[in-house]
Amino acid sequence: MMFNRKNTGLGGRMVPLVTLTAAAALALTGCAGGGGTQGETSAPVEEQKITFIPKQLNNPYTDVVLGGGKKGSEEAGFASSQVVGPLEASASSQVSFINAETQAGTNVIVIAANDPDAVCTALGEARSAGAKIVAFDSDANPDCRDVFISQVVAKEVALIQTKLIAEQIGGSGEIAILSATANATNQNEWIKFMEEDLNTNPAYKDIKLVAKVYGDDDDTKSFQEAQGLLQAHPNLKGIISPTTVGIAATARYLSTSAYKGKVALTGLGLPNEMRPFVKDGTVTEFALWDPAQLGYVAAFAGKALVEGKITGAAGDTFTAGELGDRTVEEGGLVIVGPPTVFNKDNIDQYDF
Ligand code: RAM
Numbered sequence: 377m378m379f380n381r382k383n384t385g386l387g388g389r390m391v392p393l394v395t396l397t398a399a400a401a402l403a404l405t406g407c408a409g410g411g412g413t414q415g416e417t418s419a420p421v422e423e424q425k426i427t428f429i430p431k432q433l434n435n436p437y438t439d440v441v442l443g444g445g446k447k448g449s450e451e452a453g454f455a456s457s458q459v460v461g462p463l464e465a466s467a468s469s470q471v472s473f474i475n476a477e478t479q480a481g482t483n484v485i486v487i488a489a490n491d492p493d494a495v496c497t498a499l500g501e502a503r504s505a506g507a508k509i510v511a512f513d514s515d516a517n518p519d520c521r522d523v524f525i526s527q528v529v530a531k532e533v534a535l536i537q538t539k540l541i542a543e544q545i546g547g548s549g550e551i552a553i554l555s556a557t558a559n560a561t562n563q564n565e566w567i568k569f570m571e572e573d574l575n576t577n578p579a580y581k582d583i584k585l586v587a588k589v590y591g592d593d594d595d596t597k598s599f600q601e602a603q604g605l606l607q608a609h610p611n612l613k614g615i616i617s618p619t620t621v622g623i624a625a626t627a628r629y630l631s632t633s634a635y636k637g638k639v640a641l642t643g644l645g646l647p648n649e650m651r652p653f654v655k656d657g658t659v660t661e662f663a664l665w666d667p668a669q670l671g672y673v674a675a676f677a678g679k680a681l682v683e684g685k686i687t688g689a690a691g692d693t694f695t696a697g698e699l700g701d702r703t704v705e706e707g708g709l710v711i712v713g714p715p716t717v718f719n720k721d722n723i724d725q726y727d728f
Pocket of ligand 1: 431556
C-alpha cells in the first residue's frame with residue numbers, strides 16, 4: 377500500500393481533484409440528504425460531489441492529507457471532488473467556504489475545524505440542505521457533523537509526546553508547549569491529556585510545564601514564538617510542539633541557535649520536513665501518523681454516508697478501500713491508525 381506524499385498543486389483557493397464524470401451530478405444537488413435526517417439517503421456515489429475544507433491551504437501537512445483525500449474520492453467513485461479553504465487557520469475563516477458549498481449543493485463536506493463551534497451554524501445549514509458532514513483531523517462540535525475521522529486515539533498521541541519529552545530531558549526540568557491556534561480542537565484535546573499526564577504520572581513529578589504558546593500554524597509566528605520561549609525561560613529544557621508547522625519552525629530556530637542539541641524538541645512532525653533536523657542533531661525523536669490515510673478514510677466515510685450505509689451511529693461499519701473495514705465508535709468517532717515514532721534509524725523509510 378502506498379500513501380506517499382502527493383502534491384495536490386494547491387495554487388489557489390479551489391482545486392478540482394476529480395473531473396466531473398456525471399453531468400447528472402448537478403441535477404441531483406440538494407436532494408441527497410433528506411433535510412439532514414440521517415440514514416435516509418441512498419443516492420449512488422457516482423452522482424455525488426465531495427468537497428474537502430482543511431484548516432488552511434498553505435500547510436504541507438494539509439497537502440499530504442488532501443493527496444489521500446483525492447485518491448480516496450477517486451476510488452470511492454465520487455462524481456467530483458474538490459478542495460476549498462482559507463489561507464489562515466483562524467476560527468471563523470471556514471464559514472464562507474461552507475456557505476458556498478451549501479449554495480453549490482455539495483453532497484459531502486469533509487472539514488478539519490479550526491474552531492469546533494464557529495463552523496456549527498454553517499454546517500447545520502449545509503445539513504439542512506442535504507449534505508453529509510465528515511469532520512476529520514480536528515473535530516467540529518459533534519452536534520454539527522455526522523462522523524469524525526480521527527487519525528489516532530487522542531490520549532495515545534498525547535502520552536507519546538509526554539513520554540518522548542521526558543526521555544529527552546532526562547526526567548526533570550522546565551518544558552513548554554508550542555501549539556497551533558488557540559481554538560484548534562485537536563491540539564487542545566492532546567494538550568489536555570498531556571497536562572493531565574504531567575500532573576498525575578509520578579514519573580513526571582520533576583517536570584514543570586512553564587508555558588503554552590500558539591504559533592497559529594503560521595511558520596513565521598511559530599518561529600518567533602520559539603525564540604520568545606527561550607528568551608523568557610532561560611532554564612527551558614524541552615519543547616513539545618503538537619503541530620507539524622510548529623515543530624518544523626521550532627527545529628529551524630533551534631538548529632542555528634546556541635540551544636541546538638541542548639534544548640530538546642519533540643511533538644508531531646512530517647518526516648520529510650523533519651529529516652534534516654534529525655540528521656543534524658537538533659531533534660532525536662518525534663511522532664506522527666500517515667496523514668494521507670486520514671483523507672483516504674474520510675472519503676470512504678463520505679461514500680458510506682451518502683449511500684445510506686452508515687449514519688454515524690456507534691457500531692456502524694464501512695470499508696475504507698485498501699485500508700479495510702472501519703467501525704464507528706461512540707460519539708461518531710472513526711480511528712484511522714496508530715501513530716509512528718520517527719528517529720534517525722527509521723526516518724528514511726518514510727516519504728511524506
Ligand atoms: C498541523 C495541523 C493539523 C495537525 C498536525 C499534526 O499541520 O495543526 O491539524 O493534525 O499539525
